[in-house]
Amino acid sequence: MKMERVDKELAELRHTFRSGKTRSLAWRETQLKALLDLVHDHQETLFDALHHDLGKHPVESFRDEIGVVKKSATHSLAHLKNWMKPRTGSIPLIFFPASGKIVSEPFGVVLIIGSWNFPISLVLDPLIGAISAGNTVLVKPSELAPLCSSFLLNTIPNYLDPTAIKVVEGGVETSQHLLNQKWDKIFFTGSKAVGRIVLAAAAQHLTPVTLELGGKCPAIVDLTSISSHYDTRIVAKRIVGGKWGPCSGQACIGVDYLLVEEKHAQFLIDLLKKYIRRFYGEHPKESNSICRIVNRRNFERVQRLLKDPAVSASIVAGGFIDEERQFIDPTILLNPPLDSELMTEEIFGPLLPIITLNDIGESIEFINSGPKPLTIYPFTKDEKLKKMIVSETSSGGVTFNDTMVQFLCDSLPFGGVGESGLGRYHGKYSFDTFSHEKAVMERGFYPELEPRYPPWNSFKLKFIQLAYNFDYFGLGLLLMGLKKH
Known part of the structure; x- marks a missing residue:
């Protein structure tokens, strides 16, 4: 019965798109304003749902979820009219008299599959792009954040056009059924393993996809160039915030591991430990400022990473495990085996390996020896090293001297490359991601x-x-x- 309902919903979305109602500026603006009303009216409910599903504090929930949606929708409303205008294209004089323009048109019926670690923003943020571009949309939230998923299912129809934007809940079976259908665009946020499944399914219908995946995002810590007492503490604070601040390390753009020169390793470890204590107290499991691991399966996966004797022997801070509460302390490991699962797979948890190098310039080769990361976080004042990182490595993005903040910049594209993702979004890039740029040329007869x-x-x-x-x-x-x- 559920699959029959899905098919019925999809048929209505196709009918609505063919009617042309979603193409108007007025419709798009109405939906974006309604989305702003939705998150404003239900902020406390969202705080409760995010705390229930992931243990997020309201501050973290607003910073990473509700605030992201408000910012994105407000930005789109401010610029949408200009985004929709055709752009002039240059035509060679050999074709005179002639004119050319590029018209952005919606793809049609879009599928958005959300992720559990940011179950509100990673659904509604791409939805803003899809609406801005004039598509009809079916949203599939993650079943691993059940209260947030239920909220979206029951609330979105009360605010947004129910004939053009629909929500379907379900697990793997529902996802598989959805992927077997023909879509005009698929937007997926999640793991590389599922991303491959999505891409293979989309290929059957030659459907364009955007894959927001993950990867082992390194932080390069060049303390030789950062001699200031104040600056080194800023480095440590931003690394701790970028590792354990977003969903206890369960974030695709979170810091996965550190690269530092051996002579600075102990100094850095001591600084990191200091700020872990400052942010989360002596007993982090009692803190209300750090999320728990989402479910038993993921808890056991992260716990398994530590069961390797060579890995556990490299622990220099943390390591406490509470099986009953599915909690693992912020944990620092020094030079774990490079062939261990900890170092070959995305950690997606509260474990931070530190790899020491003789010279920080070796970080280029180290990063290039693995899959392309979603983001590289170099902390350095060395302009030569900065140029090397930008020109000699490949990643979705590079953020110097900070972590995570690039996600909040609507003027910059966000997305991966290689195994870390396909496509980009945020701001105008979201509008472009959900639009087809149609070339229009007109000539005279003489x-x-x-x-x-x-x-x-x-x-x-x-x-x-x-x-x-x-x-x-x-x-x-x-x-x-x-x-x-």
């Missing part, structure tokens, strides 16, 4: 380019060669040729 038509001869060959190589000269030669012939 002059007619006779050399483009058979029968071929040497004159026409020379004419076409010149026209391709020298556009302005080609136009002059064309006019001269027309006079002669």
Whole structure:
């Protein structure tokens, strides 16, 4: 029965899109304003749901979820009219008289599959892009955040156009059924393993996809260039915030591991321990400022990483495990085996390996030896090293001297490369992600380019060669040729 309902909902979305109602500026603005009303009216309910599902404190919930949605929707409303305007395209003079423009049109019916670690913002933020571009949308929230999923299912129809934006709940079976349908665009946030499944399913219908995945995001800590007592403490605070602050390390853009010169390792470890205590207290499991691991399966996965004797021997801070509460302390490990699962797979939990190098320049080769990360976080004042990192590594993005903040910048594209993702969004990039840029060219009937038509001869060959190589000269030669012939 559930699958029959899904098919019915999809049919209505197709009918609504064909009606053309979602293409108007007025409809798009109405939906974005309604979305702002939704998160405003239900802020306390969202705080409760996020705390229930993930243990998030209201401050973290507003910073990473509700605030993100408000910022994104407000930004889109401010710029949407300009985004929708056709852009002028340059046309070679050889085609004079002619004009060209690029028209952004919606793809059609879009599927958005959300993630459990940010179950509100990673659904509603891409939804803002899809609405802004004029699509109809089916949203599939993560079943691993059940209260947030239920909230979206029961609340969105009361605010947004129920004929154009729908929510379907369910687990793996529902997801598989959805992926078997034909969509005009799929937007997925989640793991690399499921991303491959989504991409394979989309290929059956040649459906364009955006995959927001993850990867082992490194922080490069160049303390040789950062000598200031104050600056080194800022570095430590931002690393602790970027590792354990977002959902206790369960974030695709969170710091996965650190690279530092061996001579600075102990100093850095001591600083990190200091700020872990300052942020989460002597007993982090009693803190209300750190999330728990989402469920038993993920808890056991992270716990398994520590069961390797060589890995557990590298623990220099933390390591406490509370099985009953599914909690693991913020844990620092020094030089764990590079071939361990801890170092070959995305951690997605509260464990922070530190790898020491003889020289910080070796970090380039170290990063390049693995899959392309979603983000690289270099802490350095060395301009030469900065240039090397940008030019000699490949990643979704690079954020110097901070962590996580790039996610909040609507003026910058957010997305991965290689195994860390496919496509980009945020701000205008979200609008573009959910739009097809259609080229529109218009010509007059005169002059007619006779050399483009058979029968071929040497004159026409020379004419076409010149026209391709020298556009302005080609136009002059064309006019001269027309006079002669």
